[in-house]
Amino acid sequence: MRAQVEFNDVMALEEKIRMLPNRAEKAINSVLHTRGIEIATREMTNLLPVSRVSNKKHAKESKWSTSEIANLEFVVKSKGGAANKKGSFGYLVFPDEGRGPSNPWAQHFSDRSLQKSAPKILAELDDALQELIEEGL
Structure with a gap:
């Protein structure tokens, strides 16, 4: 995914960054x-859909994500994997891509949240x- 930012x-x-040789990278990573x-x-959480099944724990109301870090980057992804694993929020890929019988259209909450978070x-x-x-100084 790519975010559009002002030039x-x-x-x-x-x-x-040019004014801070050898110091900017550490600050950016931090x-x-x-x-x-x-x-x-x-x-992303603000845009997550909430299932209509009332007895289920919803991703929107819990710690649904994990993150990975690397030099000058990070990745946020849903916990677990398969949607049928206990405590997993792997089903979150489906509303994003619009797959599955209960969601026939893509919501692109990852892309939309990136546009909001990048600035x-x-x-x-x-x-x-x-x-x-x-x-x-």
Whole structure:
């Protein structure tokens, strides 16, 4: 999935990164691996559909995701795997892709949440880099 962001926002971020050789990468990873994951997960959770089955625990009301981190990136994915595994929220792929008999259309909540979370994450990155720049003055 790709997020569309404003060119000027990216250019401003790039300029701050240039001003912080050997320090920007650590700050970016710190933001992405904490606030970035929090923001992306919150935006996805806000868009998750709630099953009409009332006696079931809904992903929207629980810790439905796990995350993986790497240098300058993170991945958020649903817990478990198969939807029939206890405690698994693997069924979340179906409303996103529009597969399954109970959901004949794609909702693309992952893509839509990425569009909402990307500017917020970029703002967090900008703030963290600005703070480093001000510390160096």
